[in-house]
Amino acid sequence: MSFTLRKDKHGVVVVGVDGQLIVGNRQELKQKVLDALEGGGRKFVVDFAKTGYIDSSGLGVLVSLSKKIREQGGDLRLCGLNEDLQTLFELTKLDTLFAITKTSEEALAAF
Amino acid sequence: MTTPLHLDVRRRAGGGETETELLLDVPSDLKYVGPAVELIVGRLPSGPLSPRRIRFNFRTALAEALANAIAYGNHHDPARVVHVLVQVGHDVVRLHVTDEGDGFDPDGIPDPTLPDRLELEDGRGLFVLRRLVDHVAFNAKGNSVCLTLLAG
Known part of the structure; x- marks a missing residue:
């Protein structure tokens, strides 16, 4: 499991989540995103x-x-959720809190 | 690298069918949640649950129950462990997670989807658990939960 951060040509920070995002590694993701926020990043896509x-x-x-x-x-958007993960966001009503797109391209284009 | 996680796999015959049991004690440190989940999933007999239900429902439910037991049950106390027992039958999987704490009242947890709670970081664990599995049952003390996933 790991997190990768890259900036696209418009300065949007794209965060890739490889494996799982759970209690054991959430702090690592939090720190990486907060560092990028501190470094001036304002637009994020997970x-x-x-x-x-x-x-x-x-x-x-x-x-x-x-x-x-x-x-x-700034703003944080989500993309690439499979059907099960999408359901998880819907049942917790977090789909109302986040802008969610199918692909990272769509998320980037929406900024 | 040595690991404190040692899975015990047993086969039991009873009631005309053979049941597989997986037993694991997990130290009260959240860093073991991911490895413990993968260890159990890796040895879970194929049978009652579809690969998709194992990949998502079983994995997520086990991670939730373990994290709750470590954080709220055992309060991260290194002297305490969380006991996991997975019983795999012909048409059902039962997942028992027991901590060494004082228990809690599962009915006292507020609904995390209420508008004033939606933006809180914590408090979704039990809510998510109840929607991932077919049945959730706590013992009277509240320190042991049995999660039932029916075949499918």
Whole structure:
């Protein structure tokens, strides 16, 4: 499991989640995104195309990061959720809190 | 690298069918949640659950229950462990997660989807658990949960 951060040509920070986002590694993701926010990044996309599962702690860290980024005038969007992960966001009503697109290209184009 | 995670796999015959049991004690450190889940999933007999239900429902439910037991049950106490027992029958999987804490009242957890709770970081674990599996049952003390996934 690991997280990769890259900036696209418009300065959008794209975060890839490889494996799982759960209680054991959420702090690592939080720190990496907060470092990028500190470094001036304001537009973030978290890509779950390579993600197996997310637990409630993983959902929680996304909620908290989204809030922090919005407070700095930025935005955090999600993409690449498979059907099961999409259902997880819907049943927790977090689909109402995040802009969610199918692909990272769509998420980037929407900024 | 040595690991404190040692899975015990047993086969039991009873009631006309053979049941597989997987037993694992997990130290009270959240870093073991992911490895413990993968260790159990890797040895889970194929049978009652579809690969998709194992990949998502079983994995996520086990991770949730373990994290709750470590954090809220055992309070990260290194002297305590979480006991996991997975019983795999012909048409059902039962997942028992027991901590060494004082228990809690599962009915006292507020709904995390209420508007004033939606943006809180924590408090979704039990809510998610109840929607991932077919049945959730706590013992009277509240320190042991049995999660039932029916075949499918």
